[in-house]
Each structure stands twice: as structure tokens, then as C-alpha cells.
Amino acid sequence: MTHVSGRHFLQIPGPSPVPDRVLRAMSAQVIDHRSPEFGELGLEALAAIKTIFKTTQDVIIYPSSGTGAWEAALANVLREGDSVLMYETGHFATLWKKMAEKLGIEAEFIGGDWRSGADPDQIEQRLRADSGHKIKAVCVVHNETSTGSVSPIADVRRALDAAGHPALLMVDTISGLGSIDFRFDEWGVDVAVSGSQKGLMLPPGISFNAVSAKAVEVSKAGGTRRSYWDWHDMIAINAKGYFPYTPATNMLYGLVEAIKMMHEEGLDTIFARHQRHGAATRAAVRAWGLDVLCNRQGHESGVLTAVVMPEGHSADHFRSEALRHYNISLGSGLSKVADKIFRIGHLGDINDLTLIGALSGVEMGLAKAKVPHEKGGVGVAMQYLQETPAPGIDA
Numbered sequence: 001m002t003h004v005s006g007r008h009f010l011q012i013p014g015p016s017p018v019p020d021r022v023l024r025a026m027s028a029q030v031i032d033h034r035s036p037e038f039g040e041l042g043l044e045a046l047a048a049i050k051t052i053f054k055t056t057q058d059v060i061i062y063p064s065s066g067t068g069a070w071e072a073a074l075a076n077v078l079r080e081g082d083s084v085l086m087y088e089t090g091h092f093a094t095l096w097k098k099m100a101e102k103l104g105i106e107a108e109f110i111g112g113d114w115r116s117g118a119d120p121d122q123i124e125q126r127l128r129a130d131s132g133h134k135i136k137a138v139c140v141v142h143n144e145t146s147t148g149s150v151s152p153i154a155d156v157r158r159a160l161d162a163a164g165h166p167a168l169l170m171v172d173t174i175s176g177l178g179s180i181d182f183r184f185d186e187w188g189v190d191v192a193v194s195g196s197q198k199g200l201m202l203p204p205g206i207s208f209n210a211v212s213a214k215a216v217e218v219s220k221a222g223g224t225r226r227s228y229w230d231w232h233d234m235i236a237i238n239a240k241g242y243f244p245y246t247p248a249t250n251m252l253y254g255l256v257e258a259i260k261m262m263h264e265e266g267l268d269t270i271f272a273r274h275q276r277h278g279a280a281t282r283a284a285v286r287a288w289g290l291d292v293l294c295n296r297q298g299h300e301s302g303v304l305t306a307v308v309m310p311e312g313h314s315a316d317h318f319r320s321e322a323l324r325h326y327n328i329s330l331g332s333g334l335s336k337v338a339d340k341i342f343r344i345g346h347l348g349d350i351n352d353l354t355l356i357g358a359l360s361g362v363e364m365g366l367a368k369a370k371v372p373h374e375k376g377g378v379g380v381a382m383q384y385l386q387e388t389p390a391p392g393i394d395a
């Protein structure tokens with residue numbers, strides 16, 4: 001290995017760069033997880049994460065990646081043979097469906113073209129047709145990380161209500177939480193799944209289930225046989241700040257610090273910052289003469305932008321050239337769109353100059369990889385940022 005000078009640009013849509021303050025908070029000596037000191041940390045971490053989900057109900061913290069929390073969500077409320085309605089927003093929605101099928105759950109997809117978030121009207125229609133209430137849950141991905149499309153969760157809630165359907169509303173907000181507004185209680189979400197390494201600015205390693213009283217009730221008699229993922233042992237012992245097994249102690253130090261930083265900046269400022277950076281990125285992409293994968297106005301993500309490669313050009317070759325020449329990691333296309341798109345992450349701990357640096361890496365990388373494009377996308381993004389007030393700075 002040779003040393004590469006300067007900072008690596010980690011511009012994938014998770015994991016996102018971890019702020020120094022969070023790294024420092026985590027570099028503490030491990031403590032006894034049954035000690036009084038740990039109880040205080042546990043209570044602080046559990047209270048803090050509720051403010052990000054915007055809930056007063058229970059939030060469970062698992063030492064696992066987001067995939068573990070996906071399984072926990074399904075296993076606690078659904079059992080073999082139960083029917084669920086899912087929406088094909090992209091690769092992650094597809095993986096969640098496959099997981100449900102592995103657990104023996106009958107998962108039905110509303111098909112999508114991977115270019116928008118979920119359509120609440122289609123969900124409402126399907127639920128109205130289910131007059132016998134066979135469907136036990138509706139599962140939607142909030143921010144589809146494989147495509148850069150956002151699903152309107154409040155409208156999905158309204159669709160369930162309009163259909164008068166009692167199904168649980170389950171939401172994967174693994175890459176949405178902390179970057180895009182999410183209101184667990186107000187939107188009547190029953191189970192929300194998230195992870196540490198995206199909008200929460202932490203390393204990978206812990207994940208979350210926010211759970212409504214209704215979901216907890218369903219889980220008491222229902223769900224798949226489970227032990228490690230069971231909510232009840234967790235909820236009982238969490239009341240005093242402890243966990244039924246060894247928790248990821250140092251990740252909890254990081255979580256408390258990251259959430260402190262988020263409230264210092266202000267959640268609304270963070271959400272507006274992501275929107276503004278998403279808009280600047282899309283302006284750059286269009287100026288390059290390239291297509292943004294999300295083609296539904298109002299669904300474009302502030303977390304990441306997926307860019308469609310011109311016919312006959314390899315997105316993976318472009319990404320490897322950008323990495324080699326400019327030390328920038330960009331997200332790959334997943335499954336159906338492998339090698340056809342690349343993804344620019346603009347989530348978490350970034351500012352205007354980080355974004356401009358990243359977009360410069362993309363523009364220079366396109367040239368190095370000989371991808372046909374117009375010059376000047378970075379200039380267009382710069383102009384957008386100069387002219388659009390920065391939340392928390394200009395306003």
C-alpha cells in the first residue's frame with residue numbers, strides 16, 4: 001500500500017463520514033454494562049433516539065446492522081402464512097421482501113420502475129380490495145437508497161386510514177432518519193427500522209426499531225418464534241437503562257454525542273440542508289447533460305442522487321477512475337441497475353464545500369473515464385448554493 005495524501009471523500013449513501021466529535025466520544029474505556037454508570041448512559045441514549053424518531057413510544061437498540069433490525073421488525077409482528085403488502089421502490093424494498101419470504105411471510109409487491117417513491121393511491125386501492133383484512137402490514141421504504149427516491153409516508157398513513165384498513169404501517173427509514181423529516185407518532189407509524197451509519201453520522205454497528213403500542217400489542221401473541229430479536233425482554237430491562245445482553249457500549253457514547261450535535265444544528269436546519277444539497281447536485285447532473293434516476297417531482301432525495309450513465313458506458317469503470325484519480329468513493333448501482341447508474345451520497349456531516357469537492361471529483365472523473373458530458377456542472381451547483389440561502393447560516 002502507498003500513502004494517499006489528503007482526505008478521502010466518502011460520498012456513498014452510507015456509511016457516511018463520522019464527525020471528529022463523535023469519534024472522540026467513542027474512544028472511551030469500556031465500562032461494566034451492569035454498572036450504575038451504564039444505566040445512566042442507557043437511559044440517555046434511549047431518550048435521545050426518541051427525539052430523532054419523534055416518538056414518546058419505545059425505541060429498541062440492537063447491536064446489529066440495519067438488516068438485523070429489518071428481521072426484528074418482521075419477526076415480532078408477523079408469522080408464517082401472514083400476508084403483507086410491500087412497495088417496489090428499488091433494491092432495498094426488494095431485499096426486505098425476500099427476507100419476509102424467507103420467514104414464510106406471503107409478501108405481495110406493488111410493482112414500481114425504481115424511479116420514484118411509493119404511490120399512496122395504489123396502496124389505498126389495494127387495501128380497499130382487501131375487504132377481509134388479510135393483509136397484516138404495509139411495508140414501505142422511506143428513502144430508497146438504491147435509487148434516491150423518497151416515499152411520502154404521511155400520505156401512506158392517510159391511504160391506510162382512507163381505506164379503513166387495520167394493517168400495521170412498517171417503514172424502513174434506515175437511510176432517511178436524521179436527514180429527512182420523520183414523525184413516528186404524528187404519522188401513525190407502527191414499526192420503524194433504522195441504522196446508525198447513515199443520517200445519524202455513526203459508524204455501522206447499531207440499529208433501531210421504533211414500535212407503537214399497537215405493534216407491541218400485536219407482538220405479544222403474534223410474530224415468529226424468536227429470542228434475540230424479541231422486543232419484550234428489551235423493553236422491560238430498558239426501563240432502567242440496561243440491555244438483556246452486552247450492548248454496543250461505545251456506539252452508545254457516539255449516539256448520544258451525535259444526537260447532541262444534531263440538536264445543536266437543529267433538526268429542521270439539517271433537513272433543509274439535505275434538501276438544498278440534493279437540489280444543487282441535481283442541478284449539476286442536469287448541467288452535465290445526464291439524467292437523475294428519480295423522475296418524480298417531489299420524490300427526489302436529499303440523501304443521495306442516483307445518476308444514469310449514458311448508454312454503452314460503465315458506471316463501475318467511471319467510479320474506479322474517480323477513486324483512483326481523486327480518492328473519492330461513489331455508490332454503485334445495485335442489482336437491476338448495476339453498472340448502469342452511480343450514486344452520489346450527500347448525507348450526514350457535510351457542508352457546501354464538501355459537496356462542491358465531491359461534485360468536482362465526479363466532473364473530473366467523468367472526463368477521465370471518457371464519459372460524454374457537458375462541462376460546468378460544478379459551476380452550476382456553485383451558483384445554486386450562492387443564490388440559495390443556507391439554512392442556519394443565511395436565515
Ligand SMILES: *Cc1c(COP(=O)(O)O)cnc(C)c1O
Pocket residue numbers: 014065066067068092141143144145172173174175195204
Ligand atoms: C443501508 C440500508 C439497508 C441495509 O442496512 P445494513 O446496515 O447494510 O444492514 C436497508 N435499507 C435501506 C433503505 C438502507 O439504506
